[in-house]
Amino acid sequence: MLAPVGKRPSLVLSRRALLSGPLGARSDAGIPQHGRRILGRGEGSVLSEWQDYITTDPEVLRGKPRLKGTRIPVGLVLGYLAAGKTAADILHEFPDLTPEQIAACLNFARDLCEFEVTA
Numbered sequence: 001m002l003a004p005v006g007k008r009p010s011l012v013l014s015r016r017a018l019l020s021g022p023l024g025a026r027s028d029a030g031i032p033q034h035g036r037r038i039l040g041r042g043e044g045s046v047l048s049e050w051q052d053y054i055t056t057d058p059e060v061l062r063g064k065p066r067l068k069g070t071r072i073p074v075g076l077v078l079g080y081l082a083a084g085k086t087a088a089d090i091l092h093e094f095p096d097l098t099p100e101q102i103a104a105c106l107n108f109a110r111d112l113c114e115f116e117v118t119a
Contacts, residue, residue: 050111053104065108067101077105 055068065074072094080090087102 050104050107053101054108067097067105070096072097074105074108077102078109081106 053068054065054074056063056065060066061071061073066072067074067077077090077097080093081087081102085093087099090102091097091099
């Protein structure tokens with residue numbers, strides 16, 4: 001069934017469902033592997049290597065990139081940021097997350113934007 005014009009179907013996930021999940025085998029195939037990125041400058045800068053925080057597994061969230069140890073998709077965090085939420089807002093909503101995980105989501109998106117396919 002199609003949603004009426006102007007209405008989007010909603011998907012409601014509980015915080016518990018997002019934060020739980022198997023930590024079994026994972027596959028990072030297809031995700032570009034790049035180095036460290038620094039977000040911010042000076043005191044309080046966050047040094048993040050996103051590979052330490054983000055994983056994929058075909059058995060969890062249909063293989064969408066997610067924060068390790070959770071069922072929180074990277075796209076959800078990026079969506080919050082795109083909607084104008086601050087890292088502090090996200091941390092309040094998901095208290096088990098860390099600033100490094102949020103920075104890793106941004107670094108992951110940046111690396112995807114820089115990804116080039118060579119023949």
